[in-house]
Structures are given as structure tokens and as C-alpha cells.
Amino acid sequence: MWKSARGGAALLCAALLASACGGGEQASTGAQAGKVTLSYGVWDATQQAVMQELAAEFTRTHPNIAVNVQLTPWADYWTKLKAAVSGGSAPDVFWMNGPNFQLYASNGVIKPIEEQVDTSVYPKQLVDLYTYEGKLYGLPKDMDTVGVWYNKTLFDAAKVKYPADDWTWADFKKTAAELTDPAKGVYAVGAQLTSFQEYQYNTIYQAGGHVISPDGRKSGYDDPKTIEGLKFWTDLIAAKQSPDLKTMTDTAPLQLFEAGKLAMYWGGSWDVAEFTGNDYTKDKVDVAPLPKGEKQATIIHGVANVMSARTEHPAEAWEFVKFLGSEPAADLLGKKGPTPAYDGTQSDWVAAHPELKLQVFLDAVAYAVPYPVSKNTAAWQEAELTHLTRAWTGEVPIEQAAADLAAGMNDLLAKE
Amino acid sequence: MSERRAYGVHAVLAAASLAMVAPFVWQVITSLKTLSGATRVPPTLLPEGRWDNYAKVFDLLPFGDQFLNTVIMAAGRVAGQVLFCSMAAYAFARLRFPGRNVLFGVFLSVLMVPPQLFVIPQYQIMSSLGWLNSLQAIIVPGLFSAFGVFLLRQFFLGLPRELEEAARLDGAGPVRIYWSVMLPLARPGLVALAILTLLWAWNDLFWPLVVNTDPEKMTLSAGLAALQGQYQTDYPVLMAGSLIASLPVIAVFVFLQRQFIQGIAHTGTKG
């Protein structure tokens, strides 16, 4: 029946759109003697050009292997990748991120790296992130850490000193109080709920708490220290030094910052392009390290290149992944794209904007904590939002919300 | 007597019209402001002449592609429905064949089902045909419409039989009667169907959103939703994008106002 439906549709298609349907199947060129074409799935349009450059560079040194860069926008990348993997048409090599990695590795749809590689050239946290049951599956491509972006104009107007490199939670709170100016509609910072990577996760680890146990089985949200890390933010809202959640729903913190309504914005190294490109922020911002709580901590994350388990060209795919993880590739990436993960290749990235203290993001690697993940990260990330929203609005105390979240998350983890 | 009351009527209607139009005026004004200008309290009424927002929309959206996709999709659906629905409607209204009423009932049953029920399997069909991210995907399922058959059948039933009989006596077969006698007579019905289909196709969100995720294959409706994904709450940019996307149908409406209104009216009164 399914087949006949398909046949019928094909028939209709033939009759109605004879010309338009032609593109349905890709001609399998490049299959002639020894010539191989690899497909490479990526999601960031701003990196498409540099990815193509890397592909061309690879083909120069490996004349028998061509690479076709396929861009799928972030919003649909995972949906489409899943569909492609189930349909057996996944790209040979593609970008992977932390939250999705274990899902792909545990289902055996990506290929572990067989060859011994020197991983000491990448941040250890990222190597760990892409290791599942003792096997490494991907080579880190880039990395990002978090810092405090601040609006120098608003600091000057409030006559507040710029953040020092060794500032603490106490310093941050004092600064926040001084910067808040209800009369002008200016808040110190936006306690954003939707970006755990830039907000809650950092303060949780700074407070000495944790999101998930090292074995990925237990939630850390019932740890009092974790709750302290969350309270950091709800206190700011309660003190009206951050807009409330309703206001941040109507106007996102990024826009509030870019309209001069927020003095500070916790953001990633990837925000360089945004803030140097924006007309308002480009001559007003700089960046400082995150303040120190009980510990110093920042979340580190990075994209890795992985291979499809069902690639028809495993040897060539590995050659390409190895090339992408090499120093020359990282050098090229650092000139045009995000911070490369390869140790010692980041100087070009820092030098591109001498007016900003970008070194902050690199120094943070020393004390960075990997992005917390498990096999089905997305499931409990939804729970994080569902439960914490109620604490962010003040509907329930943060302790209560965190306890509910811990229980919900443990249920989900038990199902993994 | 009615002069004074006519003022009252005008006052009510003018107030309501203002409520209908004012949001659009505000949309235009905002689209020409910077973000910090748009978030000024109290607000300024004057636009700042910032055309950058429109440039940003074009940076993110392959607007030309999406415009073309939407036009082709709408045109394809309109042409397909007008042809196929009128054929079926003519058969149901005028030709006799065993099982006619049962089949018509089956057609109508599609109308009773909320369209979300079709989506998952349709997606599977498109996926197995390799049609995800293609024009076919957004056109083909839209070529067929139970509603169109129903609407046009009502029209055909209301047409006088004399011309048809005369043609038949001249030896015309069903095809000629359908094409040269019935279709010309049913023009108002066809126009109504065409206009409704155009409107629905242009504004359709769910199906294009699901099936075409590649920006170059998206329709304007889905593209606009994607713009929000990128620019979050950067309202001046969003206002610029939403204006560009909705302007074409508004323009068509302004030019074809009478047909639009008659078309809509036809759906309520039975043929």
C-alpha cells in the first residue's frame, strides 16, 4: 500500500510536473576510477566560505577527493540530519555539537576514530566531550568560552570602574547595584533564562555545584551549591537589577543590550561578530572574564567534525576529518572564522580585534568546564526550562523549582 | 432624519477602521527606526528614515528566491485546483455514474478532517520521494481540494440547463460541454476559488514550514518565521520583513478588490 501510494504520487508527478521533478535524484557522478566526492554537512552560513576554502585546500593535497559543503541552517540542522541519518543519506562528514553527540554515538550512527591521534593539541574538556564509552568520535574544530560583555558608555555614565580581571561575585553584585538606573530604564544585566551555556551553567560551576553527575546518571539540581548558582540570577531579578522574565520575553536581553538598556551581557566568544557589527555596540563594548565565585569557571564548548557510520568512503572521510583537525586547517579557520580549537593557532583570531580584550576567552580555557550532556540532553533541557521558568517569575522559590527539576531530570535520565 | 444618525454611524465605522489600519501605520514607522529609536520612551512618531532594516532582511532572507517560490506555489495550486476541481465538480453536478453520491461523500469527508492529520504521512511521502526542499513538495498536495469541488459543484448545480441541452443536441460530448459551455458560465465560481486559493496558499505556514527547511526553498511565510528565529526581538528588522512579505497580496487585493470580496462572499452564500 505504501509502495502504491508512492507509485501513484510519482505517476502524478510525472504527468503534472514532468520538468520540475527531474532534480529528485542526484546524478552519481564522481564515481569513476578512484575519484571520490565527500559531502560535508555544516550549519553556519557565516562559515560557509571558509569551509569551502578548507575543502578546496584539502582537494589540493588530495586530488582524488572532492568535498561538497552542504549548508543547513541551524534551526533545521538537527531535524534534517536525523531524517537523513534514518534515510541512509547522511553526509559523509558533518558538524556535531555537545548536546547531540551522545545520542548519535550511542545509536551507532557515527563512526569512532580508529587511528591513534595526538589529542593534546586540543582543550582536554572538548576531547572528553566527544569521547563516548572510552572511544573518541570527533576532532574538535573550534571552541568557545563565556565572558562578560559590557557597555563602557553606561559604565562611564554611572561612574563605575570597568570590571577587573580578577573580580568576584561580590564585586559583580556591587557593580550591578551601581549600574542599575530605573529612571533611565537601565538594568545592570539580563538574567536570561534561555541560554544556560552563557548564564546558569557558569554560575552553577562557579558556586561549586554541578548540572549532571560525571557518569551522566544523576541530576545535580538538588545540590545546594547548584541552587546557589541559580539563585545568583533570581536574586538579580528580585533586586530589579535585571529585567523580569516578562520583560525579557517581550524584548530579548541581546536587543536590550544593543539598545543601551543593559550595562552587561554574559555572552560567548562567538558574539564578537555581532557586537563589532552592530552600529550601536561597535564602539562601546569590551569584554571581561566571568566573576569568580567559590571557584573560577566558564563553560567551554566547541563543534567537532564526525563521520557517518554508513559512509561509503570511510578512509577518505577520515583523511578529511584529520585534515580539518590539523594545524594548517586551524590557522585558516582562525583568520576567517571562529576561535580554532587547535592549541596555539588562535593568535590571528585575537589580533583581528585589537580594541577588544579577546585574550580573556583564551585564558578562560585553563579553568573551563565542559558543557554538561548526557545521551538525551534535549529531553532534560526542556525540563530545565519548564521548571525554572516558574522560579524566574517568582511563582515558586528557586529551591522548590530546582528540587522539582532534579526529580524530573532523574526520571528522564533513568529512561536513557 | 437620518443625517445626525449618519454622523454617529460614520463615527463608529471610522473608529473601527482606525483600529484596523493604525497597527499597519505603526509597522511602517517602526520599520524605519533603529532599535534604540524604537525603544525610546515616550515614543517618537516620526520614522528615522533607516532603510538598513530592509537591507538586513535581504541579508538574511534570500527574498528573491522566496518570493518566486511563493508565486510559483500559489500559481501552481490555483491552476491545479481550478482545473481539477471544476472537472470533478462538473461530473458530480451533471454526469451520472454508479457510486456518484458515495464518492461525493468520500470527497466531502476530507473537508471534515483537520488538515494536521495529513501532515506526518505527507511528510513521509515527500521524504521517500526525495522531495523535501523542493517546489513539488509545496505544490503537489495543494493541487487537490475537496473544498474546491464542493464550492464549484454548488455553482454548476445553480446554472441553467438549457445551454447544455442545446449543446448536447448539437452532438457535443461531456468534454466539450464542460469546456465550452459550463466553464465560461461558471466563471464567477472559478474566480472565487482562484482568489481563495491564492490567499490561502500565500499565507500558508504549517506545511511549507515543515517540508521546506532550506532558506532558498522556503516560502515567504516560513522565511519570515525564520527571520524571527535569527533576529529574536529586533523589532525594526522584523517589521521591515513582515511588511515586505505581506505587501504583494495586499497589492493584489487593492487592485482586485471587487473580485476578492465577491470571492469571499461566495463561500458564505451557497453559490
Add this chain to the structure above:
Amino acid sequence: MTTTARSRPVRAAHAAKGRRRPRTEALWGYAFIAPTGLGLAIFYLWPVLQTAYFSFTEWGAFGGHTWTGLDNYTRLLGDPEVGRAVLNTLTYTALGLVGIPLAIVFAALLNRQGLRGVGVYRTAFFLPVVTMPVAVAMLWRWLYNGDYGLVNQLLAAVGVDGPNWIADPATALYALVVVGVWSSIGYNLIIFLAGMQAIPKELYEAAAMDGASRVTQFFRITLPMLSPTAFFISIVSVIGSLQLFDLVFVMTGSGQSARANPAYARLQTVVQLFYERAFVTDDRGYAAAIVIALLVLIAVLTMVQFRLQRKWVHYV
């Protein structure tokens, strides 16, 4: 249908004429309905059966599905999110019905003999109808902005401190109803106007001779004569409201960030939930169960309306 009965004599006359025609006529009949018939079968009827089947399955992360019997339905009954979505959708649908009397009133005003500027008013009312719903939602999200939106700026001018309309659980759903009514009133108005113009003038003339005022005429003639149209509109708008998606999808965004809207629990609709489960979390078996529930909801409410129509719809 009544028309079939009407055409019978004609048909009988033809049948007597010859035996050849009915055979070929039947073949032509099938040929004429074939394109739409096949299309509906493949893209609509078969999918309904498939969705029904999927509602008894669970989908794996990378495709493939296994039969799980009634699991999805038991999960559905215990899922607070589904309960909220159904409640929100029903509330939205019920409140949205106020658009119908409003449209009748405006149509009656526009229908006044010799009124000038009808075209201008009609265009104004119709503008939101032809505007893309995504654009409408975006526009209202901005108008409703708690700090910088036009609505609150106007309220501030008269000394009222307005809420964050669509981020506040107390107002979000009502704010949504306003947008729904605002964008559909023009459509309903056009249909009512057509209905009014079909009412025989003699009725009004006779009433006027009896000394009935305009208001009396409106209640005694216009309203009863319009009741079948109103019934049609209420059926269509209830079905449409129960499928609310576009407005909510754009106003809250989709996926995880939507859940950070404090009013999300008041804005989530059945179709929005379906979208999330089918195409964001890829839980398609459960999503199928959700739309089957929607089908039942629509069927029940439509049936109830047909039952109630006897009480208020006048057929001449």
C-alpha cells in the same frame, strides 16, 4: 441533496433517449473526478489512516516505529501539557465567537442605504484578512510589548501602566483573542454583508409601513434572516479556532525558548503542541495521538453546534 431530486425528471427523459450514452457518460464521470480523486486518496485519505495507525506506535530517534498499543493515549490522558493546551484552545475558541456579533453590527452599519465611504471602510476591515498571519502575529507582538509597545504607550498617555500582554499569564490568552478577532472580522463582515443584501427589500418596506423603526427591523428581520449565515460562520470559525497555530507559533517562538515565556502555559494550543512533538522533538507517534484527539474534539463540537442550531437558526 435537493437539487438531485429536482433534476430527476430531466434525467429520466434522457435515459429514455438511448442506451449508449449512460455507459460513456459514466466513464467520463470517472475520468473527470479521477485527478482530484487520486490526489485526495494519496495525499489526504490514505494519510488519515496512516496517522491513525501511527498514533499506536513509538518512533525511534533515527526513524523506524514500533507498535505500542494504547500507550500514547494513556500518556495523553495523563499529560498536563495536553490538558492545558485543550483548555487554552477551547477558551480561545469560545471567546473568539464574540467576533460574530461584532461583524454583524459593523455589516449592518455598512449596509445602511446611501452611506458614503463604504468602500473605504470595507477596505480597512479587510486589510488584516489579506495580511499574512505570520506578519500579523509579528506586528501584534510588537504592539503588545510591555515596555515599548504602542498599546502600552497609549495607555501610559492616559496614566495606565499596561502589562506585558503576551508574556503575562493573566492577559496572554485574551490578548491573543483580540488579535484573532481583529484579523478575522473583515472576512465575516463580507459574508454577512452578502447575506444582508440577499434579504428581500419588500420585507423591510412592509415593516416600515407598519411603522417599525430601523432597530426593530434589525432585530425582527435582519437577525433572523441572517441566522443561517451566522450558523455557517460559527461552524467555520470554531473549526478554525480549534486549529490555532500561526499566531501562537510566531508570538511565542517554537521549541525550547518558547517555554521561557512565563505565559506559555496559557498560550500553548493543541496544534502548537502537535507541531512540537511531531517536528521538534520527533515524537511522531505521540503527535499522531494528539491530532486524533483534535479530530475528536472538532467532531464533537461541530455535532453540538448542529444540535443547537434548531434553537436559533431560522430557515425560510
